[in-house]
Amino acid sequence: MLTLHNVSVNIDDTPILNEFNLEVPQGEVHAIMGPNGSGKSTLSRVLMGDECYQVTQGAIMYQGEDLMALSPEARAHQGLFLGFQYPVAIPGVNNMTFLKTALNAKRKALGQSECDAMSFMQLAESAAQTIGMDLAFLKRDFNTDFSGGEKKRNEILQMLVLEPKLVILDEIDSGLDIDALQAVALGINALRDAGRSFILITHYPRLLELVQPDRVHVMMSGQIVMSGDYTLANTLEEKGYGWLASNTVES
Amino acid sequence: MASRSAPLTSELFSNIAYEAGFVTDIQSEQLPAGLNESIIQQISEKKAEPSWMLEWRLKAYRHWLTLKPPTWAHLKIDPIDLNEIVYFSRPKSMKDAPKSLDEVDPELLATYDKLGVPLHERARLAGVAVDAVFDSVSVATTFKETLSEAGVIFCSMSEAIECHPELVREYLGSVVPVGDNYFAALNSAVFSDGSFVYIPKDTICPMELSTYFRINAANTGQFERTLIIAEAGSRVSYLEGCTAPMRDENQLHAAVVELVALESASIKYSTVQNWYPGDEEGRGGIYNFVTKRGLCKGDRSKISWTQVETGSAITWKYPSVVLRGEDTVGEFYSVALTRQKQQADTGTKMIHIGRGSRSTIISKGISAGQGQNTYRGCVKVAPTAAGARNFTQCDSLLIGPHCGAHTFPRMDVMHPNAQIEHEASTTRIDEEKLRYCRARGLDEAQAVSMIVNGFCKPIFQVLPMEFAVEARQLMEVSLEGCVG
Ligand SMILES: Nc1ncnc2c1ncn2[C@@H]1O[C@H](COP(=O)(O)OP(=O)(O)O)[C@@H](O)[C@H]1O
Ligand SMILES: [Mg+2]
Numbered sequence: 001m002l003t004l005h006n007v008s009v010n011i012d013d014t015p016i017l018n019e020f021n022l023e024v025p026q027g028e029v030h031a032i033m034g035p036n037g038s039g040k041s042t043l044s045r046v047l048m049g050d051e052c053y054q055v056t057q058g059a060i061m062y063q064g065e066d067l068m069a070l071s072p073e074a075r076a077h078q079g080l081f082l083g084f085q086y087p088v089a090i091p092g093v094n095n096m097t098f099l100k101t102a103l104n105a106k107r108k109a110l111g112q113s114e115c116d117a118m119s120f121m122q123l124a125e126s127a128a129q130t131i132g133m134d135l136a137f138l139k140r141d142f143n144t145d146f147s148g149g150e151k152k153r154n155e156i157l158q159m160l161v162l163e164p165k166l167v168i169l170d171e172i173d174s175g176l177d178i179d180a181l182q183a184v185a186l187g188i189n190a191l192r193d194a195g196r197s198f199i200l201i202t203h204y205p206r207l208l209e210l211v212q213p214d215r216v217h218v219m220m221s222g223q224i225v226m227s228g229d230y231t232l233a234n235t236l237e238e239k240g241y242g243w244l245a246s247n248t249v250e251s
Numbered sequence: 252m253a254s255r256s257a258p259l260t261s262e263l264f265s266n267i268a269y270e271a272g273f274v275t276d277i278q279s280e281q282l283p284a285g286l287n288e289s290i291i292q293q294i295s296e297k298k299a300e301p302s303w304m305l306e307w308r309l310k311a312y313r314h315w316l317t318l319k320p321p322t323w324a325h326l327k328i329d330p331i332d333l334n335e336i337v338y339f340s341r342p343k344s345m346k347d348a349p350k351s352l353d354e355v356d357p358e359l360l361a362t363y364d365k366l367g368v369p370l371h372e373r374a375r376l377a378g379v380a381v382d383a384v385f386d387s388v389s390v391a392t393t394f395k396e397t398l399s400e401a402g403v404i405f406c407s408m409s410e411a412i413e414c415h416p417e418l419v420r421e422y423l424g425s426v427v428p429v430g431d432n433y434f435a436a437l438n439s440a441v442f443s444d445g446s447f448v449y450i451p452k453d454t455i456c457p458m459e460l461s462t463y464f465r466i467n468a469a470n471t472g473q474f475e476r477t478l479i480i481a482e483a484g485s486r487v488s489y490l491e492g493c494t495a496p497m498r499d500e501n502q503l504h505a506a507v508v509e510l511v512a513l514e515s516a517s518i519k520y521s522t523v524q525n526w527y528p529g530d531e532e533g534r535g536g537i538y539n540f541v542t543k544r545g546l547c548k549g550d551r552s553k554i555s556w557t558q559v560e561t562g563s564a565i566t567w568k569y570p571s572v573v574l575r576g577e578d579t580v581g582e583f584y585s586v587a588l589t590r591q592k593q594q595a596d597t598g599t600k601m602i603h604i605g606r607g608s609r610s611t612i613i614s615k616g617i618s619a620g621q622g623q624n625t626y627r628g629c630v631k632v633a634p635t636a637a638g639a640r641n642f643t644q645c646d647s648l649l650i651g652p653h654c655g656a657h658t659f660p661r662m663d664v665m666h667p668n669a670q671i672e673h674e675a676s677t678t679r680i681d682e683e684k685l686r687y688c689r690a691r692g693l694d695e696a697q698a699v700s701m702i703v704n705g706f707c708k709p710i711f712q713v714l715p716m717e718f719a720v721e722a723r724q725l726m727e728v729s730l731e732g733c734v735g
Contacts, residue, residue: 073690073692076690088683093702101697
């Protein structure tokens with residue numbers, strides 16, 4: 001599904017990712033953990049196509065194609081979805097309108113017919129029900145005056161409606177109460193299938209217990225320094241990243 | 252490899268198709284260019300006006316001679332040679348005023364069809380009566396019979412002068428006096444046509460009224476005059492739209508609109524202004540120098556101005572309300588977009604005289620390209636206006652590094668217990684919002700238009716429904732070409 005090979009990334013000529021390698025096969029859920037500032041968000045922004053980040057070397061292949069050749073919107077049309085660490089608010093724009101515009105932009109790009117108001121409504125409502133989101137949120141302005149947790153839930157709602165192929169969730173579980181965390185996990189598990197891959201960026205094992213990823217990677221200073229199964233998350237929680245610094249062997 | 256994201260630049264806002272930019276090939280009958288008493292006499296003669304009207308015009312003209320164009324606005328205006336302007340131009344076919352739509356030149360009807368304002372019986376806009384003004388004359392008014400059954404008078408100003416002189420004499424110039432300002436005085440001297448509305452006592456106007464202004468002939472000014480009188484207990488909603496062909500020369504549009512609301516009457520006046528804005532280099536476009544004022548004469552009356560201004564090379568207008576009655580309400584809702592080299596200096600005046608009078612001002616300015624957008628507002632509370640209240644909010648949105656937004660709110664409060672609130676903000680269109688939208692599959696143009704539409708929502712939602720759709724589309728078209 002996704003392969004990064006020796007990818008280096010700069011921001012304003014400061015290197016952030018250094019010869020980064022990652023392979024996420026189709027149908028797998030991978031988690032990325034790592035201390036603040038290790039480059040996790042940078043990775044997700046590069047995958048999304050944020051032009052603030054300069055990719056100085058390496059290759060990123062998505063479904064066998066050069067991802068860097070695609071504009072951010074084309075990546076979305078091709079099934080890439082980034083759940084933002086800090087989702088924006090758009091005052092005056094109805095949540096449903098935003099989501100419907102996004103869905104139809106994708107359908108149009110793929111040569112499919114636009115989704116009409118009725119079937120969209122059903123789609124959005126059933127997605128909201130999956131994650132226990134109050135339908136009133138659908139009618140509100142997009143993320144406007146939403147709490148942090150409500151914004152994250154809204155990211156999951158969009159993910160469910162857009163049915164992407166590769167989902168990257170950047171700290172989707174930060175600042176969530178237990179109910180919201182459950183809801184997010186429900187959303188992820190509802191969408192999980194053999195054709196779809198996930199990258200979950202997180203600091204906490206709790207989400208990983210609910211989702212049970214196939215692999216867990218630990219990132220430090222712009223590189224993956226250790227990989228393992230989901231029990232690695234617990235080990236890290238116990239021993240901290242300091243343990244890793246003295247133990248940077250790939251398992 | 253992609254380099255650091257360039258901020259939205261001015262070339263993003265390149266020249267955008269102006270769909271209303273076509274010229275109707277039609278023979279017109281014109282007075283020679285120039286401005287003097289003889290021209291004014293000829294205008295009056297062409298229109299077969301009574302002598303009091305001519306005298307009124309001449310008085311305005313003589314006063315105008317003593318005035319100078321205003322220089323206080325934040326505008327760069329190339330001097331206009333008023334002697335090169337044609338002050339009267341009408342389609343030849345209109346010379347012997349057609350008695351019904353069947354007699355109106357098909358070429359003219361086709362023009363309005365093309366503009367999306369069909370006048371003929373079959374295709375008329377449902378629920379909207381239209382007065383169509385072409386250059387200097389009104390060519391047709393639809394739904395006259397339906398309206399007259401309700402006692403509503405909706406006709407051209409020329410017809411009103413002929414058929415309802417007592418109303419015209421009582422109210423014309425009663426809100427905007429002939430010598431009010433340079434452009435209003437000029438309009439009073441040379442105005443050619445416009446719309447007249449009279450809503451009788453306790454009558455709710457059965458449909459939306461609308462005037463569609465079209466400038467067609469070259470070197471022609473359009474100086475229309477609109478007068479709306481709402482008798483006690485009546486209610487009316489009125490909308491104006493405007494377009495002009497693309498021409499390299501600037502054309503002057505200096506209108507005057509007067510509204511009078513008597514006791515408990517309510518007038519809602521909405522404008523979707525899409526005059527030709529000129530090209531990328533700032534060549535051509537309409538100078539839109541307009542005086543609009545409403546008088547809340549009776550207690551508990553209400554006047555509401557809503558404007559969506561996307562066109563014109565230069566806009567100079569301040570739709571205002573004089574809140575003379577007690578517990579009167581004045582509102583001003585505005586969206587003004589300037590792009591390319593457009594300039595707008597617009598806002599409102601709320602003059603509180605009556606006790607308990609209240610006003611609301613919400614202004615949304617959007618600047619893109621090299622556009623310059625100024626909000627200029629004035630809230631005056633007279634010593635008589637105990638309990639007066641005003642709320643003002645003006646927000647500016649900047650798109651790209653070469654445009655400008657300016658705010659000049661003024662307050663003159665002469666009553667100690669008046670409550671005045673003012674909020675203002677200026678923001679650049681947020682790059683992170685654009686990135687977010689793009690990550691969801693919207694292209695940059697869709698993203699900008701979505702964010703701008705959201706920004707304008709408080710205004711769009713007070714427009715009559717059909718026109719809200721039109722305004723949204725107009726905004727979208729105007730924002731096209733913002734893709735890097
Ligand atoms: N826009 C930016 N400008 C400058 N430095 C940045 C920017 N974004 C991230 N960085 C720096 O890059 C490093 C990696 O950041 P980030 O990818 O956000 O880490 P993480 O998500 O793992 O906490 C940090 O040192 C951070 O300060
Ligand atoms: Mg981060």
